[in-house]
Amino acid sequence: MSHWSTAPETDASGLPLPCPTALSRPHWDGCARGELLVQCCADCGRRVFPPQPVCTACFSERLGWERSSGRGLIYSFTVVHRPPRPEFEVPYVIVIVELEEGWHMLSNLLDCDPDAVAVGDPVEVSFETRAGMVLPMFRRRGA
Amino acid sequence: MARQALHDVAIVATANTRQARRLDGETDTALVLAVMRELLARSGLRPADIDGVNVVAPVGGIHPRQAAHWLGPRPRWCGTEYMGIAAVLEAAAAIATGQATTVLLATAQAGAYGERGATAPWTRPSYEFTECFGLYTAAEFALCARRHMTLYGTRHESMATVAATIRNNGHRHPGAASYGRAPLTPDDVAASRMVASPFRLLDCCITSEGGGGLLLTTAERARELPVTPVYLLGAGTDRRGLAYTRAPLWEECGDIGARAAARSFAQAGLRPADIDVCEFYDPFSFEIIRQFEAFGFCAPGEGGDFVLDGRIAIDGEFPVATNGGLLAFSHAGTLQMLQKVIAACEQLTGAAPPALRVPEARVALASNGGSGALFCDVMILGSERP
Numbered sequence: 001m002s003h004w005s006t007a008p009e010t011d012a013s014g015l016p017l018p019c020p021t022a023l024s025r026p027h028w029d030g031c032a033r034g035e036l037l038v039q040c041c042a043d044c045g046r047r048v049f050p051p052q053p054v055c056t057a058c059f060s061e062r063l064g065w066e067r068s069s070g071r072g073l074i075y076s077f078t079v080v081h082r083p084p085r086p087e088f089e090v091p092y093v094i095v096i097v098e099l100e101e102g103w104h105m106l107s108n109l110l111d112c113d114p115d116a117v118a119v120g121d122p123v124e125v126s127f128e129t130r131a132g133m134v135l136p137m138f139r140r141r142g143a
Numbered sequence: 144m145a146r147q148a149l150h151d152v153a154i155v156a157t158a159n160t161r162q163a164r165r166l167d168g169e170t171d172t173a174l175v176l177a178v179m180r181e182l183l184a185r186s187g188l189r190p191a192d193i194d195g196v197n198v199v200a201p202v203g204g205i206h207p208r209q210a211a212h213w214l215g216p217r218p219r220w221c222g223t224e225y226m227g228i229a230a231v232l233e234a235a236a237a238i239a240t241g242q243a244t245t246v247l248l249a250t251a252q253a254g255a256y257g258e259r260g261a262t263a264p265w266t267r268p269s270y271e272f273t274e275c276f277g278l279y280t281a282a283e284f285a286l287c288a289r290r291h292m293t294l295y296g297t298r299h300e301s302m303a304t305v306a307a308t309i310r311n312n313g314h315r316h317p318g319a320a321s322y323g324r325a326p327l328t329p330d331d332v333a334a335s336r337m338v339a340s341p342f343r344l345l346d347c348c349i350t351s352e353g354g355g356g357l358l359l360t361t362a363e364r365a366r367e368l369p370v371t372p373v374y375l376l377g378a379g380t381d382r383r384g385l386a387y388t389r390a391p392l393w394e395e396c397g398d399i400g401a402r403a404a405a406r407s408f409a410q411a412g413l414r415p416a417d418i419d420v421c422e423f424y425d426p427f428s429f430e431i432i433r434q435f436e437a438f439g440f441c442a443p444g445e446g447g448d449f450v451l452d453g454r455i456a457i458d459g460e461f462p463v464a465t466n467g468g469l470l471a472f473s474h475a476g477t478l479q480m481l482q483k484v485i486a487a488c489e490q491l492t493g494a495a496p497p498a499l500r501v502p503e504a505r506v507a508l509a510s511n512g513g514s515g516a517l518f519c520d521v522m523i524l525g526s527e528r529p
């Protein structure tokens with residue numbers, strides 16, 4: 001619960017930026033090219049995210065990178081009114097998106113009425129630049 | 144039922160310092176020393192009787208091996224778990240395997256939070272796939288609660304009932320950080336400002352400062368001490384990965400603690416209906432609903448109704464978080480995990496404040512962790528030696 005103490009990278013406004021690792025670099029490089037990449041297990045076909053050195057379904061090390069359609073449905077969401085750091089503009093929406101390929105990722109839902117968000121809403125990825133890093137966020141798509 | 148090594152271990156003393164939102168001028172090192180002294184006084188033991196230590200004061204940099212040195216030169220066992228049920232279980236294992244006979248656990252938190260206006264430091268993960276999206280503890284648990292609402296139609300009214308019930312316990316506990324506050328209704332919870340939907344301010348735990356601890360020894364030795372022992376009937380852990388690094392999926396964490404509870408009940412030879420006191424971990428109101436389901440007190444999806452109609456009040460069938468829990472008693476570093484065991488012991492020894500005492504409490508279940516935390520540990524304690 002209390003093991004993290006390293007200060008994160010932030011942009012000029014103080015918003016946190018991800019610090020890619022050797023393991024995660026392909027994902028972030030994909031975002032910079034406008035592609036949402038996810039690890040896929042060559043042995044069992046499971047998508048693995050966030051990136052891991054082995055498949056969390058079958059322990060295989062034969063993980064490759066695959067491009068996701070970037071389309072999915074809202075699996076769960078929360079509208080945040082009290083942010084973890086004051087630089088976040090509230091309210092903002094955190095979503096878990098269930099991608100079409102059956103994997104999930106945590107992100108933000110942009111340009112939406114926070115009171116109208118619902119589980120099951122269709123969304124698609126939208127690449128947003130924050131201080132040179134491209135972050136995969138989501139917007140609603142037409143029903 | 145097979146004989147459990149756990150059954151040969153007893154808790155012979157518990158202690159708490161004052162708990163408050165801030166303990167101005169206090170240090171966590173001074174607090175753990177006060178707790179250690181109180182535990183010795185209450186148990187009738189001398190420093191030289193303690194041969195196992197797990198004492199942590201994070202701000203002061205005090206770790207178990209340093210605290211062991213304070214107690215003199217005897218060979219000692221030191222714990223490594225960072226407090227809570229896991230630390231009690233680790234200490235019990237040390238006693239049961241002959242590594243130590245008497246173990247002192249204590250921790251404290253004071254003077255840690257410098258950034259007012261932001262959330263507590265440990266709730267801010269530095270992880271690349273969560274932090275940039277503004278995830279933190281309340282939001283993580285909220286994502287789990289929302290999924291439950293979607294799957295089962297659970298309403299915030301149930302969460303507000305949990306929050307009001309637990310907070311009102313704390314408002315009546317003289318040792319609680321929130322002692323003396325006016326009674327709350329579920330409507331008051333529902334009217335408090337939104338933090339991370341569906342959680343409002345009063346659905347969320349407080350942050351506070353304070354110290355606490357407990358002493359374990361063999362059941363044999365416990366009988367020779369001038370104390371009312373509490374016995375360990377069963378325990379279990381359930382760990383499902385590192386929290387705050389990935390999306391918390393209900394399929395992966397919705398029933399977390401189920402395996403821990405199943406092992407605990409099996410070791411104790413008991414069922415949920417046998418539990419008199421439910422010292423469930425309450426970082427957020429919804430987690431109480433979830434734990435009643437995960438621990439087998441009710442079926443999946445029924446937790447929202449289960450907590451209504453006074454069932455979880457002090458005079459109800461399953462009183463929850465009787466000292467006010469993380470919502471009102473205290474949430475100081477990692478001490479709040481140990482507080483669940485301490486609260487169970489206070490009920491089982493009749494040491495709980497009269498207004499909050501559960502009549503004829505003989506068996507209590509304590510838990511730590513939760514869905515968003517991706518771990519949940521359970522311990523069942525009893526007033527009679529198994």
Ligand SMILES: [Zn+2]
Pocket residue numbers: 041042043044045046055056057058059060
């Ligand atoms: Zn695989």
